[in-house]
Amino acid sequence: MEPHGFFTDTSVCIGCKACEVACKQWNQLPADGAYFSGRSYDNTMHLESTTWRHVAFLERSRQLSGQTTARPFSWLFLSDVCKHCNRAGCLEACPTGALVRTEFASVYLQPDVCNGCGYCVVACPFGVINRREDDGRAWKCTLCYDRQKVGLEPACAKTCPTDSIFFGPVGELQVRAQARLLELHRKGVHEARLYGMTELDQPGTEGLNAFFLLLDRPEAYNLPPEPRVPTKEVGRAWGMMGLAAAGMVAAAIAAVRAGGEK
């Protein structure tokens, strides 16, 4: 099966939050509660164990290229989601096998296996995965694995009115994203850029199966500019540990020998 994922094109997002609700509806997730943030129209603030799509709102005192406004201002939206990294920290940190890579290359959390240890939570460089307080287990976007298995597209992509969220084979999404980027650049929207599309773009995750087209720096949307999954370091860490162990053995032998010579 080909890898499938999301291409989220923020340049056509209208911030309607249909994706947030459609996700909750399909996955029957509870509301997070009522909290007035005072931060533009963003009152859910970030991805949570019960919010698997989250729309970020970015008000800037700066014009967007190609747009005419009475004063320098623009309003950007981004529908954030689990990135389903090619090299997934959560997956590699999970000691129980609750997190698995599916036949669609997405990272799926099996709720019936998860024991709530929380190792995955700290292993995600995006802060996507979290535990639910009511049941203790970790939860995140499944890329609608249940729907994909019967050939349906994920609920958020289906409901998105402006096709800001596009679902499909990752290869096709990459072609689409490149074309869209070129089109925007041709129209003078030079600030458009892709985020995490390939391993080259984002070595720390080896590329994302859910990648983005942004109209500002990733940090502006609260995305890490250079995410690195912690387990990327594991190989080197093991090597260093090996070295250290060897050193300690050597030191011990040396010590024994030295002792023997007494």
Added chain:
Amino acid sequence: MAECHPVGFQWVMEAKRRGATIIHIDPRFTRTSAVSDIHVPIRAGSDIAFLGALVNYIISNDCWFREYVVNYTNASALISEDFQDTEDLDGLFSGWDPEKGQYDPKSWQYRGVEVSPAAGHREMFSGEPRSERGASITAEEHDPTLTDPKCVFQIVKRHYARYTPEVVQQACGIAPDLFLKVARALCDNSGLERTSAFCYAVGWTQHTVGVQFIRTAAIVQLLLGNIGRPGGGIMALRGHSSIQGSTDIPTLYNMLPGYLPMPKASYDTDLEKYIEYNRSASGWWSEFPKYIVSLLKAWYGNNASAVNDYCYNYLPHISGDHSHMVTVAAMADGFVKGYFVLGENPAVGSMNASLQRKGLRKLEWLVVRDFAPTETAEFWRSAPEVVAGDVKPEEIATEVFFFPCAAHTEKDGSFTNTQRLLQWHHKAIEPPGDCRSELHFVYHLGKRLKELYRDSPDSKDHPIRDLAWNYREIGEIQEPDAEEVLAEINGHSLPDEKPLSAYTELNEDGSTACGCWIYCGCRKDGVNQTARRTPKDEQDWVALEWGWAWPANRRMLYNRASADPEGKPWSQRKKYVWWDPEQKKWTGYDNPDCIATRPPEYRPPEGAQGIDTLSGIDPFIMQAEGKGWLYDPSGLLDGPLPTHYEPQESVLKNPLYGQQCNPARLEWVRRDNPYHKAWGDPRYPFIATTYRVTEHHTAGGMSRWLPWLNELQPEMFVEVSPELAGLRGLENGGWATVSTIRGEIEARVLVTERLQPLVVQGQVMHQVGIPYHWSYVGRSTGDAANELTAFVADPNVSIEESKAFSVQIVAGRRASRRRAGAVGPLAAPEPGQEDGGEPSRDLPEVRTKKPATHGERSGRQQQTEEA
């Protein structure tokens, strides 16, 4: 549009993808502005100045579509010599009667002719009723060169000559270069090869000049040739699933189904007179008798016959205005005893919420039907004035019945969407508990009333006894069969009861019955056409096999205008319907909106009658003369041409005229509905506008109970610019108190550059944005925006002004729960105000008009006398 109709907005994004320029004009920078090419912040309520300047730009830069304008509009018609423009009379048209506070439209007419307006508008005229039978277009005088100073084109040109980019700056706070950018984009994208569309919602309608806002857009679009052509038009984005349907089959006081007027008490005393006053000699309304007789046959069945005027005298008669606010004022005065509120929440969604609740307190009984008890159902226990102690539940006599409603998934039925498309929703499951559809409620209420009146000899009870009220009852809950009701609406022949397929089959001799003539054909061949769901991929883009659009499954009105006078498409790019000379008929992607076999070269012979008067180049067939009206000689109460007037409560003196406000506006001058000064009221120095946000729906009955939506917008808030926040010490995320003389509300503050001060006439104007979804019950509560607003309305359709008024805003939670509806004005009138002192809304000669002329209609006595 992205805010309130996100899925409809996908088509705007599709157009943008294909190269369209998206222009958004709104006081606020919204989710629509975010993806538009141009955002133009405008002072709320100043749109006619802006649109009028577009008219001026189009004419003075010669951007108008000459062939379209000459052939399809009334540009060449000559107007009465007596006509005087607002330019001549400082903001008034000729015919103003300061005593009555009304216009006499006689001097606005075509030279030597009285043109019949569309049915349903007659009752609005002042003066004596006139028979329209003599109206005839042959007497018209035209100047096809459009140069006669008294022709419509020249009158329009002069009327808007002063609406310059500089005036736009003076009235709207928009810089001339920004205005010119919009004007150029609009003109560059209109013409043979290109069309432009206007989309609007209640931001345009809810003003004392609401109807004239839309009229100005119509003038712009007619001049540019953008009506009746693909990609053109003026689209009303309607806010409820069947708000179009509830206008077509009107739960409105002044109409019967299919835009037939309700009988007027002193004029339409019998069927003959009703037809005489409402039938048009020319144009499609000449078919009027067929529609009313067929309706009466549908309602009273075999009891209706030629002998008894088809039971015409069973219909109640109206006298004057019985619209919502008039009714509520009458309720507050104790004239209305019983009230049904069906899926609506006026204690939140209607103007001056405390006056609404005062009305509810004075009722003997109230029925509310909704998912859960709304603010309207709970007015007696948790309203602000109850919390404040000004009103006590133990003193409220109203008996309240709350009936839980069935959801759309629990009943069969059709909605009519914003594009006139009827779509059927099928019942999926049974309603829970005692939840029932409105169909069930009304049907069973009717059955009970028929039983109660069964043996009554009183003639007043005959309409109930003779009412055709037999519908199949389905299942344990005895739900009436909705499709049988649809079949009655569609109509059938008599006595064989065969379903009709088009309104052209209707007769005036009682041989057809039809509940709503414009819906005739929706159950053609006995098949529910509204339930058709041929997938979009299996048909062309017009999608004629998805649902059913009135009239005649026509998807675009006036589409005859998509072809040139000879019947050929204006361009290949914009072809839609056209004349096929070989088949000798109109054809194309859609059902043509004209007589299909009438060739373009047809001209009515001398003495032609009825629909024979429509020539081959008359796309606007509902008009008596078949032309689009740049100038409206008789249809409106506040003037033949849109003119810039300030809102009832403005921060500015009218920059164009001495007349400040729409002279014909409806006011309710009463202690429970006080107004601010006309402009420059120092106590209320800021402009306010109300609106919806994507995450909630209207007065909240379908959204504030849903956690999934509440978490997205959890609390009542107001939006202010950083400049206003600085001026008033408002903190983002903190609290503010917004007040008018009618009420005070508390709300969280969003400080945002999406709102910006405008510089108008050298003054800095601040606008406050107020969403109106919240109120005191539900799972997400907050103060209601409509505690602030007033009863004041447009004269043509009695729509309120909620989109522009003046307020005060201060930091902190300082609102009292006191309301004008309970305790009278919250602030003392300004010195000089009691005697109608300066500043005045009306020119001196108008000031003699008695205040509250329209408001006093609310009493039963006056209403009766009105007739």
Added chain:
Amino acid sequence: MAADSSKIPAWPAWRQLANGDPVGLGASAFSPRSRALKARINEADRAVGSVCPYCGVGCGQQVYVKDGKILDIEGDYDSPISRGCLCPKGAATMQLVTGTHRVKTVLYRRPYGTRWEEIPLERALDLVARRVQKTRDDTWEDQHEKGHPLRRTLGIASLGGATLDNEENYLIKKLFSSLGVVQVENQARI
């Protein structure tokens, strides 16, 4: 790529090797639940064609039903209006129609009362019919003093219709007009 569980013994290490999944992050780690997972609408008895009840756009909806219960409501791909999309309100329709906020009995507040009481539906309908009759009879205006007919009551009014079906509006207008109620209004003017 999903493992065929029938042929491979359940012992995890053996599954890992047999599946070519030596690190155990793929198919070999799948629980029986994950392997059997399917979209719940696959279990639906039927999908019922519907229309979104919120704004005037008229987006198509599909209502998935099983055993008389709603499993799911989503957009209808076939609709030329909405192409499968719904906005946040439309997407929340399932909560609107199945939520715990819905009241399922008739509530009654007596004059001067301070609380709601539950009453049976049939009785409530009887009471309302009698109220209508009494108010209508008390406030009937048959004729104007000048002699022309009025045939109406201004004692009763009705508000609502924009969220209702055409058939419902039709019966409201038909019944109320025949009762002589002229003050019939709805959101279209508001």
